[in-house]
Amino acid sequence: MTTSITTAKRASHQVTFVVLAVGVGAYALLQSLVTPVLPTIQAALHTSQANVTWVLTAYLLSASIFTPIVGRLGDMRGKKKMFVIALIALAVGSLLAALATTLPIMIVARVIQGVGGGVLPLAFGIIRDEFPSERVPGAVGLIASLTAIGAGLGIVLAGPIVSALNYHWLFWIPLIMIALAALGAAFLVPESENTTPGRINWLTAVLLSAWLVALLVAVSEAPTWGWGSVSVIGLIVAAVVIGVVWVLVEARSANPLIDMKMMAIRAVWTTNLAALLFGVAMYALFAFLPEFLQTPSAAGYGFGASITKSGVMILPQAVFMFLVGLVAGRLAQRFGSKLVLIVGALIGTAALLILALAHTQEWEIYLATALTGVGFGLAFSSMSNIIVAAVPREQTGVASGMNANIRTIGGSLGAAVMASIVTAKVLPTGLPVESGYTNGFLLLAAAVFLCAVAGVFIPAIGRHPVGGNLEEPEVALRHGELALVPGGTVVGDESE
Known part of the structure; x- marks a missing residue:
């Protein structure tokens, strides 16, 4: 009887995880699918290059505003309920974007999609509430990696989708995934019993x-x-x-809305600092590496790659992020999330240095993108695990939402600074000079290295004790570290 009950619980967790993964994956795809094909959308909507960038900016602004709010509402009103609502917003926005024939309608659609930014912190909260404690690090790590994997895959898939179909399918395909996830969440995911009374x-x-x-x-x-x-x-x-x-x-x-005492916990603010620096590098790389690869070789650099070919050259990044996501939770349990973050950031630094200093052969690009997949996958998953472990259960949603927000702010800052560096000097053809990309990649390498430095100051998270009961968090101090002890997850900070 015990075995059958355990099996039933395991199956339920697996189903819940699949639903969460599909929803988060669709959200991540929507973040990046439009980036490589903005010129196509610009021509189709008969607008200018400056105006079409609002297709990205509107989504970014909306997601930044709604992610912590929706996360907080999930903590208060029920994470499953808000997860379904966030998916519905994503679906409505995707449908409107797929049907849009003018820029204003497309921008409104992207604003509505941004409400769905809450799926990530809500997914973390559902995992923490519903999964056996020994499976939480692995599940959180893989869901966190899926956001980066989806963003990378969006860049890879955009070209083939537009070539085989048209740009409207950049929204139809995620819409199908979102609809399936919403139905699955409504009927298969249990509602958490852990809610926090309050109001916005x-x-x-x-x-x-x-x-x-x-x-x-x-x-x-x-x-x-x-x-x-x-x-x-x-x-x-x-x-x-x-x-x-x-x-x-x-x-x-x-x-x-956001507890400043929670934000002042050393494990939280140091991880948020690491997330800011990590966001600077990751999103700027997603935005500018395809442009570098697509630069005609007549410019003295670049590979003259098509949108599809440049996506293939970036594909190792998404593949290795996925593979790392599968094992990141086990690595965190064995070595601690802090060490995993530091090692991941150092691997990412090495990869970006390769891009900056050795980018004339295709194999160098494949090596660099594979290493960024490993490094970014480790860092991405470990940050989410640290945040989830560092705050009380009832603040999981809002804390994860702010961490995602801070990473997004870093991405916006990194992309803007990278654009300024790359375009500072141009060739007579109007293309950037090679040194612009070199200096830009060096800047991103410095940001990821500083992420590793920030990781040093994160309190260590102890490993799961064998046979320990980790159902409820207990707070204790052990040299200012976060530790896991029998009876709970110990979240310590010398300032508390």
Whole structure:
């Protein structure tokens, strides 16, 4: 009888994981599928190059605003319920985008899709609530890796999809996945019994939205408007001022949207710092490596690759991210998530140095993209595990949401700075000079190395004790480290 009950529980967890993976994978695809084919969308919607970038910016802004809010609502109202709602928003946005014939409709569709950004923190919360504790690190690591895998696959698949069908299928295909995930979540995923009574503090939500919009618009438009322009400087100043006000209001609120005490836990803020630096490198690489590979060799560098061929050259990154995601949880249990993060960041640094200093042969690109897959996969999964372990169960959604948000901010900043460096000097043909890419890749390598340095300051997370009961968290101090002890996950910080 015990065996049959255990088997039934295991099957239920497997089904839940598949549903979560499909939903998160579809969300990740929507992040990147449109990036390589923006010129195609620009021509189809009869708009300018400057205006079509809002197809990306609108999605980014919306996701940044809604991810922590939806995560908080999940902690309060039920993670399954909010997961289904987030998937419905993704589905509605994808349907509208697939049918869009004008830029304003496409932008509205992308804003609606951004509401679905909450699927990631909600998935982490569902895993923490519903899975056996010994399986949480592996499941969280693989779901976290899926976001990076999906983003990488989007760049790989965009060309073949547009060539074989048309750009509308960049939204139809994720829509099919989202619909299946929504149905699966509604009927197969159990609702968590762990909820936190409370309400959304809309003042702090508005303040959070305001400084995020100001900051992300500034860094997204800086390469076009100029970093020294009045508009960019004004937006950055506004973001800083509103951000300070937001922190002060949250700290004094009896019902904060984001608990500042939680954000001050050493394991949380150091991991968020690592996420910011990691985001700088990963999303900038996704945006600019295809452009580098597609540069005609007549420019003195590049491979003149088609969209499809450049996707094939980047494919090892997604493949190795997936393979690493399968074992990242076990590695974290054996060696600790902190060490996995540091090692992953160092491997990523080596890969970016190869791209910067040795990028004339195709095998060098394949080696570099394979290594970025390994390094980024390890770092990505370990950060999510650290955040999940570092906060109380009832704050999993909002903490994971803010970590994802901070990574997105890093990505926006990295892409904007990379664009400024790459386009600083151009050839008579209008193409960037090779040194622009070299310097840009060196910058990204420095960011990932600093991510490893930030990882050194993250409190260590002890390994699961054999046979230990980790059902409920207990807080204890052991030289300022996070440790796992019989009876619970110990989340320690010398400042507490």
